[in-house]
């Protein structure tokens with residue numbers, strides 16, 4: 001349960017090796033986080049990545065979870081809630097960027113990335129929604145991306161899945177409205193993490209910790225949508241109304 005000040009005491013992470021997730025937990029640890037249950041493909045790697053968290057007096061539990069294995073999500077998430085709940089926060093941070101050029105020569109790889117980024121988010125998001133509704137409190141924070149706002153030539157497979165994920169998460173937020181549970185969609189721009197290693201940063205590039213700060217601020221304010229950083233909201237209002245011929249020439 002959150003404490004008297006509404007601070008997060010316990011968190012469940014879907015994609016527990018994510019740098020944005022770990023930065024968010026590090027920030028929450030300073031404010032009283034006591035337990036973090038990390039779900040991901042490589043429990044040992046996650047445990048190592050979360051060592052700072054563990055040294056900060058947070059109990060860290062790691063469990064196997066594969067976003068692509070949609071048939072397993074309901075059982076895995078219900079089990080995590082049964083054994084370690086309740087959770088004030090469920091953080092959905094798994095995802096794969098992939099490589100657009102590879103996708104164009106390997107359509108099956110594009111399909112697999114879409115399963116991870118969209119289908120896996122739908123099944124695990126639905127399962128998390130069921131458990132949060134039953135609890136009657138808690139926030140589901142879903143990592144979307146500005147890539148879903150307007151498709152770009154260089155990452156439209158990823159962007160299209162994020163567009164679907166974003167719509168799904170906002171719809172789930174409506175479905176949970178009035179139950180005590182809450183959904184917050186986070187739309188970062190370029191973030192310097194292992195996902196973008198070796199890539200040229202885009203405008204308004206951020207660190208994982210800066211995104212984490214936006215997430216914590218959004219949770220404090222009960223936000224439904226958070227842009228990270230905030231000026232991206234205005235930027236995409238403009239980009240979304242530009243004629244395609246102009247948008248095509250931009251490196252936004």
Ligand SMILES: NC(=O)c1ccc[n+]([C@@H]2O[C@H](COP(=O)([O-])OP(=O)(O)OC[C@H]3O[C@@H](n4cnc5c(N)ncnc54)[C@H](OP(=O)(O)O)[C@@H]3O)[C@@H](O)[C@H]2O)c1
Pocket residue numbers: 014015016017018019020021040041042065066067068092093094095096097116143144145146187188189190191192193194195196
């Ligand atoms: N970095 C950016 O520029 C950026 C911008 C906008 C949005 N986002 C979104 O923010 C979220 C977090 O990204 P990040 O920057 O923190 O990247 P990250 O450190 O690479 O984290 C992504 C995590 O997803 C996990 N993952 C990938 N496929 C999975 C699968 N099939 N099952 C379970 N876990 C899987 C990875 O696990 P492994 O360690 O096992 O590979 C990794 O821990 C993602 O949803 C990403 O799309 C990132």
